[in-house]
Amino acid sequence: MTDMDTSIDMAGGQFLTFVSGGELYAVEINRVSEIIEISQLTRVPKTPEFIRGVINLRGGVVPVIDLTAKLGNGLSDITKRSCVVLVSVDQADGIQTLGLLVDEVHEIIDIGPADIKPPPVLGDQADTGFIQAMAQVGQLFIILLQVSEVLTHHEIRQAEAIREQLAGETSALES
Numbered sequence: 001m002t003d004m005d006t007s008i009d010m011a012g013g014q015f016l017t018f019v020s021g022g023e024l025y026a027v028e029i030n031r032v033s034e035i036i037e038i039s040q041l042t043r044v045p046k047t048p049e050f051i052r053g054v055i056n057l058r059g060g061v062v063p064v065i066d067l068t069a070k071l072g073n074g075l076s077d078i079t080k081r082s083c084v085v086l087v088s089v090d091q092a093d094g095i096q097t098l099g100l101l102v103d104e105v106h107e108i109i110d111i112g113p114a115d116i117k118p119p120p121v122l123g124d125q126a127d128t129g130f131i132q133a134m135a136q137v138g139q140l141f142i143i144l145l146q147v148s149e150v151l152t153h154h155e156i157r158q159a160e161a162i163r164e165q166l167a168g169e170t171s172a173l174e175s
Contacts, residue, residue: 015135017106017142018085020076021068023101025143026109032095033086035105038078044162049075052101054166055084061166062086064099069108070150071130076101087147112137112171116144121155152155 015026016035041053041064042060050069054061064084068076084099119131132146 003162012111012116013099013143014108015111015144016085016108018102019104019106020100020102021071021073022103023143024106024140025145026111027085027087027145027147030107031086031087031147036084036099038082038084038101042146042166045164046164051162053058054162057086057097060160061096062097062099063160063162065151066101068101068103069119071168078102089148089151091160096149100150109137110139111142111144123126148153 014029016029016032017024017026019025036055038058039055040129043057044051050066052064052066052069052075054063056062066076068074078101081104083102083105085102086097086099086106088095089098115135115137117134117136119133130146130150132144132149135142135144
């Protein structure tokens with residue numbers, strides 16, 4: 001966990017809120033590079049179901065993760081409100097951009113330190129490592145995602161390998 005990941009525990013900050021699988025989530029706004037409409041997703045054979053495919057973003061290949069599927073709630077239905085939130089994930093060898101397929105983006109909100117609560121303790125059987133904290137804003141509970149933990153390190157490496165492979169195929173075709 002980086003200093004950036006723990007900074008919200010005390011200071012709060014600005015968060016992008018969105019819905020995925022009927023749940024309200026948020027990520028630190030400084031992790032979000034852009035929000036885009038769903039373009040043509042290219043499915044990559046022999047990848048986990050939650051990796052919905054890749055998109056071409058200004059000549060680069062970006063893996064798109066179906067957040068609903070990754071969190072165990074089945075594949076997302078793609079609707080006119082669905083979009084891809086591009087987030088930065090810290091890696092040992094730098095920062096990787098991943099797309100999170102979400103059902104609907106809401107807004108950017110300020111969450112104060114008094115509104116942030118530690119993640120729930122649900123026992124050893126529940127994988128809650130992706131929850132950075134919980135926030136209560138009015139009557140709403142918002143799950144604050146720790147984007148670096150939504151995917152395991154193996155899954156992030158797998159997404160990066162897909163990106164590199166497809167980027168290499170694209171440059172070979174252009175030669």
